Amino acid sequence: MDALLSMTLLAVVCATPFWYPRWTLKRALARPLSPAALRTLADYIPVYDRMEPALQQQLQRLVVQFLHQKKFVxxxxxxxxxxxxxxxxxLACMLILNRPSKVYRPLHAILVYPGAFAAPRLDVGPGGIVTDVRQTMLGESWTDGRVVLSWEDVARGGREWSSGHNVALHEFAHQLDSESGTTNGAPYxxxxDNYRSWSAVLSRDFAHLRHEAWAGNPDSVLDHYGATSPAEFFAVAxxxxxxxPWQLRERHPALFDELLKYYRVDPRDWQDAPVPELPVELPAVPANRSFAWANW
Ligand SMILES: [Zn+2]
Structure with a gap:
């Protein structure tokens, strides 16, 4: 009898690490987000109200799981x-809609600063001399399961959604990128065939952005920071x-289509196409008047 009891206890102890997390997750998922939490989603994801109800519910469920499994510091x-x-x-879960996902399984902690923060860096100077420097950052993504964010900039990204600058989307894109084993601009x-087409399109558009950044082209739809490396290119894209989405589709159609295949949502469904800027009509120069800068 003692032996049977011992074996039963041993089986329970061995099985606990497997069933307990599933049981607690199931309990968490049974509790929907509060009305205040739903308002927060709409506040920081301005396109939330235009998403289909089924997609909103999917996002809510992912958010509950994320909140249950990740630690905030x-x-x-x-x-x-x-x-x-x-x-x-x-914001993190906007990137994993419509596909099977482990909800950033390697990620365990999100560190939040009130604003931009200084992070230590090794700087290699002339002659290969390495010095310790402190660099001001808005966010960081680590392969050891940490994301670091400036709250002030997360909030700004929500308020200014259509600016195309969003530090939270950027850092969580790095997390997806690193799920494939290396952070190199190619997520899983x-x-x-998918890797072939991704590599061909992103390599070409990355080279194009590097050229635009080098030339200082102010009309790039992609931020020039994306020219830093293939990993930054994917995060900026x-x-x-x-x-x-409309501007990216117009200027980089093949890149847009690769991202559409990967993210499995079309953000154009949630935003109106921007009104095209009207060409500025310059006043005609009178025939009998010579052109002089001082007169205009
Ligand atoms: Zn980055």
Whole structure:
């Protein structure tokens, strides 16, 4: 009898790590988000109200799972509020709609600073001399399961959604990128065909952005920061895909289509096409008047 009891206890102890997390997640998912949390989603994801109800419900469920599984840590004296937690979870989960996902399984903690923060960096100077420097950052993504964010900039990204700048979308895109094992601008894509087409399109548009950045072209739809590396290109392209989908489709149709295949949502469904700027009509120069800068 003692042996049977011992074996039963051993089986329970061994099985607990498997069933307990599932049981607690199931309990969490049974509780819907509060009305205040739903308002927060709409506040920080301005396109939320235009998403189909089924997609909204999918996002809510992912947010509940994210909040259940990830730890939030306030830094530099910041007290992380429920509003911050829900806003960050909502933005992270916008990137994993419509596909099977482990909800950022390697990620375990989100560190939140009140504003931009200084991070230590090694700088390689002339002659290969390495020095410690402190660099001001708005966000960081680490492969060891951490994302660091400036709350002030997360909130600005929500308020100015259509600017195409959103630090939370940027850092969580890096997390998706690193799920494939390396952070190199190619997240897990499944088939070899998908990798081939992704590589051809993103390599070409990355080279194009590098040229635009080098030339200082102010009309780029993609932020020149994306020219830093293939990983930054994917993160910047993600921000632009969600914030400026119409402009990205017009200027980089093949890149837009690759992102559409990967993210499985079309952000153009949630935003009106921007009104094209009218060409500025210059006044005609009178025939009997010679052109002089001072007269205009
Ligand atoms: Zn980045």
């Amino acid at each position: 306030g830094c530099a004296g910041l007290e992380v509020t429920d509003e911050m937690r829900v806003a960050i979870a909502g 894509l499944g088939s070899a 993600t921000e632009t895909f969600f914030g400026k």
